[in-house]
Amino acid sequence: MARRWEHTPEELKNIAIQAGYDIMQERGFQAFSARAVAAKMGYTVGTLYHLFGDLDTFILHVNARTLDEWYEQEAAGIPKRPEQRARYFAQSYLKYARENYNRWNALFEHRLPAGEKIPDWYMPRMMRMFELIGDAMLPHAGGDAKKAERLAKVLWASVHGICTLSLAGKLDQVGAGTPERMIDDLIALAVGGKK
């Protein structure tokens, strides 16, 4: 078992976030607990609360790590040809959601207590993802950055719907075809091209 005095608070936080990240992936949001994370770290639950204040703040840190990892992965695969980018982001959203379901789902399942605002340090982790997609939509929005950003969010929410329904088995039930094809159809609507 690791000893608290062997690490600086920053190191400890990092160890805790990594343990939370692993537990979230293994168990999913509903079964996520401070106790499980503490056990994995070899520390007490008290240490976890001492480091982060409360469970919601800790979950935000775990989710931020997911967002960071996801962003790196998205950014690394951007196609050279701009006209392929909208499709790339849409299809890779589905791929990421499938391959990292529990951590991806936690981003949407977690809600802060009523009245609490998302902290300032968390916001850029979400927003830079939209900037990537907004850039991809720029050529399809007549170069209007505001319009491109708006379009990016509409496409995100739409692809999100296709993903959640697909992962819940609801697309098969209504014979909607594969989510990949639905996403291709959606992107064709947004960027022109085949319908």
Next chain:
Amino acid sequence: MARRWEHTPEELKNIAIQAGYDIMQERGFQAFSARAVAAKMGYTVGTLYHLFGDLDTFILHVNARTLDEWYEQEAAGIPKRPEQRARYFAQSYLKYARENYNRWNALFEHRLPAGEKIPDWYMPRMMRMFELIGDAMLPHAGGDAKKAERLAKVLWASVHGICTLSLAGKLDQVGAGTPERMIDDLIALAVGGKK
């Protein structure tokens, strides 16, 4: 308390489905229970199982009543002008989800045990909704019924995504604007017109 011998089995089923419909609206899917429904009916849980076989089948009947009511509502409000219909269906999806959240959510939360198929009597209740939307998309799919149906399902899943993210408060967090405007933007992509 009602007496079982006062009703035919068909009448009893109907009473049970109505009680289930009310309990679902009041409590939502996660807190839905056979016990609560039986108590509302003034019968035992045994009667409920005797009538429907198992809880999943009973929930399908409750969800079918939701679908029927929803369909009637959608069908009654179809705009006379065909070019307004795609927008109408998309916006009224959001309206229905908001106003009947618990019953609407139950349609998507309920999953049959692995390996069990949706019964034949249930399928048309879902599919006729897509037929309505498919008809609305026909003018935007060059009169190709297959293409219109496919487009209808893509739009459904997309609007569904906007609805679920909106109802979970996730659109506000990223400054995505109102779900109504996002739906309008989406429909504009699908049927042409302003982007």
